[in-house]
Amino acid sequence: MAEVDHLAAERATARFDVEEMKVAWAGSRHAVHVADRMARLVASDPVFRKDNRTMLSRKELFKDTLRKAAHAWKRIVELRLTEEEADLLRQYVDQPGYVDLHWGMFVPAIKGQGTEEQQHKWLPLAYKFQIIGCYAQTELGHGSNVQGLETTATFDPKTDEFVIHSPTLTSSKWWPGGLGKASTHAVVYARLITEGKDYGIHGFIVQLRSLEDHSPLPGVTLGDIGGKFGSGAYNSMDNGVLRFDHVRIPRDQMLMRLSQVTREGKYVHSNVPKQLLYGTMVYVRQSIVADASKALSRAVCIAVRYSAVRKQFGSQDGGPETQVLNYKTQQSRLFPLLASAYAFRFVGDWLNWLYTDVTQKLEAKDFSTLQEAHACTAGLKAVTTSVTADAIEECRKLCGGHGYLNSSGLPELFAVYVPACTYEGDNVVLLLQVARILMKTVSQLASGKQPVGTMAYMGKVQYLMQCKSAVSSAEDWLNPDAIQEAFEARALRMAVNCAQNISQAASQEEGFYERSPDLLEAAVAHIQLIIVTKFIEKVHQEIPGHGVKEQLQALCNVYALYILHKHLGDFLATGCITPRQGALANEQLGKLYAQVRPNAVALVDAFNYTDHYLGSVLGRYDGDVYPALYEEAWKDPLNETVVPEGYHEYLRPLIKQQQLKLSRL
Ligand SMILES: CCCCCCCC/C=C\CCCCC/C=C/C(=O)SCCNC(=O)CCNC(=O)[C@H](O)C(C)(C)COP(=O)(O)OP(=O)(O)OC[C@H]1O[C@@H](n2cnc3c(N)ncnc32)[C@H](O)[C@@H]1OP(=O)(O)O
Numbered sequence: 198m199a200e201v202d203h204l205a206a207e208r209a210t211a212r213f214d215v216e217e218m219k220v221a222w223a224g225s226r227h228a229v230h231v232a233d234r235m236a237r238l239v240a241s242d243p244v245f246r247k248d249n250r251t252m253l254s255r256k257e258l259f260k261d262t263l264r265k266a267a268h269a270w271k272r273i274v275e276l277r278l279t280e281e282e283a284d285l286l287r288q289y290v291d292q293p294g295y296v297d298l299h300w301g302m303f304v305p306a307i308k309g310q311g312t313e314e315q316q317h318k319w320l321p322l323a324y325k326f327q328i329i330g331c332y333a334q335t336e337l338g339h340g341s342n343v344q345g346l347e348t349t350a351t352f353d354p355k356t357d358e359f360v361i362h363s364p365t366l367t368s369s370k371w372w373p374g375g376l377g378k379a380s381t382h383a384v385v386y387a388r389l390i391t392e393g394k395d396y397g398i399h400g401f402i403v404q405l406r407s408l409e410d411h412s413p414l415p416g417v418t419l420g421d422i423g424g425k426f427g428s429g430a431y432n433s434m435d436n437g438v439l440r441f442d443h444v445r446i447p448r449d450q451m452l453m454r455l456s457q458v459t460r461e462g463k464y465v466h467s468n469v470p471k472q473l474l475y476g477t478m479v480y481v482r483q484s485i486v487a488d489a490s491k492a493l494s495r496a497v498c499i500a501v502r503y504s505a506v507r508k509q510f511g512s513q514d515g516g517p518e519t520q521v522l523n524y525k526t527q528q529s530r531l532f533p534l535l536a537s538a539y540a541f542r543f544v545g546d547w548l549n550w551l552y553t554d555v556t557q558k559l560e561a562k563d564f565s566t567l568q569e570a571h572a573c574t575a576g577l578k579a580v581t582t583s584v585t586a587d588a589i590e591e592c593r594k595l596c597g598g599h600g601y602l603n604s605s606g607l608p609e610l611f612a613v614y615v616p617a618c619t620y621e622g623d624n625v626v627l628l629l630q631v632a633r634i635l636m637k638t639v640s641q642l643a644s645g646k647q648p649v650g651t652m653a654y655m656g657k658v659q660y661l662m663q664c665k666s667a668v669s670s671a672e673d674w675l676n677p678d679a680i681q682e683a684f685e686a687r688a689l690r691m692a693v694n695c696a697q698n699i700s701q702a703a704s705q706e707e708g709f710y711e712r713s714p715d716l717l718e719a720a721v722a723h724i725q726l727i728i729v730t731k732f733i734e735k736v737h738q739e740i741p742g743h744g745v746k747e748q749l750q751a752l753c754n755v756y757a758l759y760i761l762h763k764h765l766g767d768f769l770a771t772g773c774i775t776p777r778q779g780a781l782a783n784e785q786l787g788k789l790y791a792q793v794r795p796n797a798v799a800l801v802d803a804f805n806y807t808d809h810y811l812g813s814v815l816g817r818y819d820g821d822v823y824p825a826l827y828e829e830a831w832k833d834p835l836n837e838t839v840v841p842e843g844y845h846e847y848l849r850p851l852i853k854q855q856q857l858k859l860s861r862l
């Protein structure tokens with residue numbers, strides 16, 4: 198705890214119990230305690246220091262990542278941490294690295310697509326780090342279009358092996374994290390060819406490097422694909438390139454849970470949807486939604502605390518300067534982001550529940566919710582990552598000039614975060630998947646088929662297509678039913694409009710292609726409805742703690758009315774609300790900002806982030822920003838010498854030359 202709390206006055210104005218809000222944010226009292234313990238464990242360990250990260254060269258940074266990963270593993274083993282604790286510890290280490298892919302994709306791919314026998318063989322090796330794995334799907338030529346991958350896995354019945362081959366330059370695996378330098382194994386996605394027939398993409402476990410000296414195995418060419426956006430940031434990750442020259446693997450290294458190749462080379466597909474092959478991506482997409490709320494809340498925490506510390510311009514009578522957080526423009530930019538952080542947290546929790554539920558159903562051979570899981574994970578991944586990436590940049594601007602310094606933590610957070618809009622599915626490609634499912638659902642309405650899950654509202658088509666909002670005062674917008682109805686009507690009408698336009702095209706496919714920009718917007722409207730709905734549902738639950746429910750209610754309204762204001766064109770164009778009702782929503786939004794203002798600092802305190810995890814001099818808990826900024830500047834390598842290197846070669850001769858010229862005049 199800080200000795201002098203420059204934000205004490207801010208904390209004193211909070212009208213709710215911050216400790217109970219921490220519980221609401223984390224999900225349970227247990228979750229708060231575990232997270233707290235792990236965060237402090239990391240913060241107090243000098244190996245996990247990260248304040249110098251942006252000053253390291255790529256090689257130093259990569260070695261630092263290896264060191265941290267090894268040290269984290271040592272601590273996990275020494276302290277006998279549970280899986281939950283270990284995950285949190287890695288999260289607080291906060292440095293992307295090969296372990297993310299090992300635990301996050303390699304292990305889940307084997308769990309999801311391997312037979313019991315295969316799991317029994319490979320998982321213990323992975324669990325003890327006797328092998329290190331990555332997820333090698335994307336190629337130089339194709340990422341989004343998975344069916345377009347070119348790597349081949351041809352079955353050779355003579356030797357009972359698959360021959361893995363990269364037939365073209367564009368078939369080189371390109372991007373997999375952990376592949377470049379660290380992994381010994383990969384789950385490789387390749388076209389399965391047997392008995393002369395191409396059966397499409399399947400997963401194979403392939404060893405890449407020697408377990409003795411880490412050198413590439415014969416026929417394997419691999420390396421790192423090069424430096425990436427920003428200093429520090431995602432450059433700690435060894436995203437890699439990989440080519441195979443007729444590399445042989447035993448038949449039983451094909452992941453055979455969904456389909457098999459027999460000893461004779463016969464292809465057998467189990468009676469399950471082929472999309473289960475994409476299961477690892479669905480799993481990771483739901484983790485990415487949870488991660489979005491973490492990244493967004495970090496940026497918002499920095500911007501809120503700093504905005505409370507920073508003062509600019511005085512009162513007209515020469516009194517004290519104004520905290521920038523008091524400017525209405527600062528509030529209208531920042532508070533919707535604060536509300537979005539909470540909204541993403543709660544929708545992330547719900548998505549995690551949905552994923553668990555779908556997984557249990559799949560195990561019982563019930564595939565009915567597969568489409569719902571795909572639409573929700575793809576859509577929520579796309580919307581939450583796009584908003585978060587933009588929001589981090591907005592937080593940088595909200596911190597003025599100091600936000601541009603590495604020591605603010607925001608440039609690195611942005612650089613680490615932005616690829617989330619691309620990896621695990623480009624956001625546009627994923628939203629078009631949602632749109633496809635929306636169009637399918639609309640087309641089935643006429644046949645009387647009742648939509649289910651998050652599409653259930655579309656079943657109220659008769660009502661939602663013609664309803665008119667009853668809002669007649671700003672306060673009316675505090676009614677969750679009014680909000681819910683407006684969002685449902687907007688989403689449905691946008692989807693139906695798209696479907697009508699598509700039906701006028703020469704073919705469904707052509708119509709979809711022509712209308713894809715509108716379809717994107719319809720998909721976003723549907724996903725925003727889900728986020729609003731889940732926030733409203735959360736607030737309806739019993740939430741203990743003085744004032745906690747009231748604050749969450751206010752944030753829920755901020756989130757919904759901000760989206761309504763931002764996308765007012767949609768609501769007006771579809772006739773869901775009138776211009777007057779739009780203006781009333783904006784009026785109410787202003788009142789809500791005033792309600793959030795005294796609670797803002799406490800609302801970010803509830804994220805319970807250590808100064809180490811935040812990694813920002815602007816976001817310090819104690820608000821003692823200026824001495825920290827000043828001190829950080831002196832740590833820059835440029836300040837190691839008073840006279841810079843290069844002075845004698847370039848500066849002195851220049852200055853002397855000018856002096857000489859002047860003396861000749
Ligand atoms: C790893 C760590 C995890 C923790 C995260 C926390 C953050 C930590 C921070 C840092 C670490 C980050 C690590 C990042 C690692 C990144 C890894 C990757 O990027 S891996 C590669 C990911 N690649 C993609 O996502 C590719 C995107 N493309 C696709 O998914 C597909 O090709 C497609 C776009 C969906 C198209 O598929 P396809 O051509 O097969 O078909 P369609 O004709 O469109 O669809 C056919 C039917 O299949 C349905 N469908 C499609 N996908 C799915 C699915 N996933 N599940 C269920 N159903 C699916 C589709 O709806 C169609 O259905 P019908 O209409 O026929 O009914």
Ligand SMILES: Cc1cc2nc3c(=O)[nH]c(=O)nc-3n(C[C@H](O)[C@H](O)[C@H](O)COP(=O)(O)OP(=O)(O)OC[C@H]3O[C@@H](n4cnc5c(N)ncnc54)[C@H](O)[C@@H]3O)c2cc1C
Nearest residue numbers: 332333334335339340341372373374616619620621622625
């Ligand atoms: C940091 C990072 C880490 C990664 N880690 C891994 C990993 O561990 N393993 C792995 O296998 N892969 C990994 N990837 C690859 C990643 O999954 C792909 O980059 C991603 O799926 C996007 O595919 P792409 O690069 O082919 O983009 P493209 O599909 O080429 O996208 C280019 C542009 O085309 C647009 N576009 C493409 N298709 C359509 C369409 N049908 N309609 C409209 N617009 C379209 C996109 O919106 C985009 O604007 C990683 C990528 C990054 C950046």
